[in-house]
Amino acid sequence: MVRVKMMAAALTGLLAVSALAGCGGKDDAGSGKDDGKLVLGFSQVGAESGWRTANTNSIQTAAADAGIELKFSDAQGKQEKQIEAIRSFITQKVDVIAFSPVVTSGWDSVLKDAKDAGIPVILTDRAVDSQDKSLYKTFLGSDFVKEGTEAGNWLVKQNEGKTTPVNVVELQGTVGAAPAIDRQKGFAEAIKANPNITVVKSQSGNFTRAEGKTVMEGILQSTPKIDVLYAHNDDMGLGAIEAIEAAGKKPGKDITIITVDAVKDGMTALADGKINFIVECSPLLGPQLMDLAKKVHAGETVEPRILTEETTFTQEQAKAALPDRKY
Ligand code: AHR
Numbered sequence: 001m002v003r004v005k006m007m008a009a010a011l012t013g014l015l016a017v018s019a020l021a022g023c024g025g026k027d028d029a030g031s032g033k034d035d036g037k038l039v040l041g042f043s044q045v046g047a048e049s050g051w052r053t054a055n056t057n058s059i060q061t062a063a064a065d066a067g068i069e070l071k072f073s074d075a076q077g078k079q080e081k082q083i084e085a086i087r088s089f090i091t092q093k094v095d096v097i098a099f100s101p102v103v104t105s106g107w108d109s110v111l112k113d114a115k116d117a118g119i120p121v122i123l124t125d126r127a128v129d130s131q132d133k134s135l136y137k138t139f140l141g142s143d144f145v146k147e148g149t150e151a152g153n154w155l156v157k158q159n160e161g162k163t164t165p166v167n168v169v170e171l172q173g174t175v176g177a178a179p180a181i182d183r184q185k186g187f188a189e190a191i192k193a194n195p196n197i198t199v200v201k202s203q204s205g206n207f208t209r210a211e212g213k214t215v216m217e218g219i220l221q222s223t224p225k226i227d228v229l230y231a232h233n234d235d236m237g238l239g240a241i242e243a244i245e246a247a248g249k250k251p252g253k254d255i256t257i258i259t260v261d262a263v264k265d266g267m268t269a270l271a272d273g274k275i276n277f278i279v280e281c282s283p284l285l286g287p288q289l290m291d292l293a294k295k296v297h298a299g300e301t302v303e304p305r306i307l308t309e310e311t312t313f314t315q316e317q318a319k320a321a322l323p324d325r326k327y
Contacts, residue, residue, distance in 0.1 A: 037069045040293050041089030043099035045126075046077040048174075048207045049235040050263035054327035055100070055125065055283035062286025068293060077174070077206075079103055083110050090117045096293045100125040100141075103176035111135035120296040124285050126178040133304065137296045140288055140306045142281050144179045148186025150279045150312050151230055151258045156194055158256070163196050166227045169219055170202040171212055171240060173232040179281075180204070183232045183260060200226075205236040212239025220247045228256045234266030234278065241274050252276055262313055264325050270318035278318070280310040283327060 040063060044056055056072075063070035071094060073085035079102045089097050090113055097119055101107060107128045114121050115135055123139040130136075159166055170187070173180035184202070191197045201219050205212040212235060220226070220243060229244075231237035237259035241251040251257055251274040259266055262280040269275045288306065295302050313321060 037067060038096065038293060038297050039069045039071065039092075039094045040290075041071045041073070041085070041092070041094040041097045043073045043075055043082045043085040043089075043097075045082075045100050045102050046075055048077060049209075049233055049261070050265055050327070051233060051235070051261045051281065051283045054263060055285060057327070058284045058286035059124075059289060060286070062290045065287075066290035066294070068290055075102060077102060079106060083107075086110050086114065090114055090119060093117075094119065095297050096120050096122065098122040098124050098289060098293065101128050101178070102126075102174065104129040104178050104181065105176065108132065108135065122289065122292055122296065124289055125283075138292060138302045138304055138306060140285055140292060140308070142179075142308045142310060144182030144281075145186040145189075147179075147260050147279045147281055147310070148183035148188075149190045150186075151183070151260065151277070152187040152190025154277045154279075154312070155197065155228060155230075155256075155258060156191060159194065159197060166197045167200045167223070167225050168197060168228040168230055169216075169223065169226050170199050171205040171215060171229065171231040171236045172202060173204065173207045173236075175204050175206075177207075179260075180207075180232055187230060199230075205231070205239065207233050207235060209235040209239035212236030213243050214239075216240035216243035217246070220244065220249075226255055228258065231257070231259045233281075234259045234261040234263050234269075234275075237275060238265055238269060241269060263327055264322075267313065267318045267322050267325055270313060270315055271322055273315060276315065278313045280312060282308045282310055 042059060047053060075081040082102055086097060097114055108130050111121060121136040123136050125141040127139055172184060201223055203215050205215045229240055231240060237257055244251045244255055257275045258277045259275055260279045260281050262278045266278055270278050292302055
């Protein structure tokens with residue numbers, strides 16, 4: 001019994017040292033041994049949406065497929081947690097750091113620390129507003145302004161030749177996040193030549209289904225005429241659909257709904273006629289990220305901006321695409 005307890009204590013001690021050293025890859029527990037695997041520290045935004053879950057799966061699967069050791073950290077939507085995670089990756093001397101920034105500003109200091117430590121950084125999905133572009137090697141992700149423009153262009157086309165007022169409610173993503181800033185900008189630019197199309201309310205639903213629902217409940221009570229809902233992601237749109245139905249209105253008919261992402265739940269609502277148009281934002285960044293991590297680790301020069309390929313979906317196109325939709 002005493003022997004079993006001693007062995008258990010020894011094992012616990014070993015595990016603790018291994019955790020502090022970062023669980024393998026680089027120089028475990030000071031042994032001087034390196035198993036040769038590239039170690040990638042990745043700080044994720046959180047788990048706020050179906051898109052984010054698909055993105056996390058893509059990164060984890062691609063790392064395993066590429067033989068890369070992934071140190072994954074979930075920031076639960078908090079910038080301070082992301083900064084903490086990045087600092088910990090620096091301390092652990094990972095080979096490459098990648099992260100999807102919660103918000104655009106406030107990264108210069110930690111990125112400078114990574115640069116000083118000689119660790120290359122890759123931005124995925126979302127941009128930072130740092131003026132010093134040497135703080136990161138590349139930015140892999142969508143063109144969010146274009147996504148907003150696509151959403152606005154579709155609405156303008158639907159209202160071609162009409163002069164009747166079109167009242168739009170906008171559900172914004174997380175305040176200060178690149179996709180929220182850019183999707184708002186692109187949409188506003190696309191509709192600006194049409195004075196009959198007006199954004200009458202624009203509020204953040206933080207990219208979550210729950211907040212999309214509660215924010216929409218409030219807006220439905222305070223706004224007498226809503227013709228269109230433009231939600232910066234599917235999840236907020238789906239939450240808003242629940243609120244619209246609870247208010248006795250038909251989503252997709254009484255209120256035209258446009259969203260961004262094209263995750264399975266969004267595509268299902270589109271095929272069912274509850275959403276009218278979706279602009280795709282691909283979460284499948286894992287394979288490209290692993291490829292880039294290997295290249296920057298090897299000292300190769302990579303393109304500073306790598307854009308994701310995306311499309312748009314009408315209700316008919318969603319019906320056709322749904323059976324093969326992976327996420
Ligand atoms: O940054 C990408 C956005 O973040 C997705 O559109 C949204 O669903 C997610 O939460």
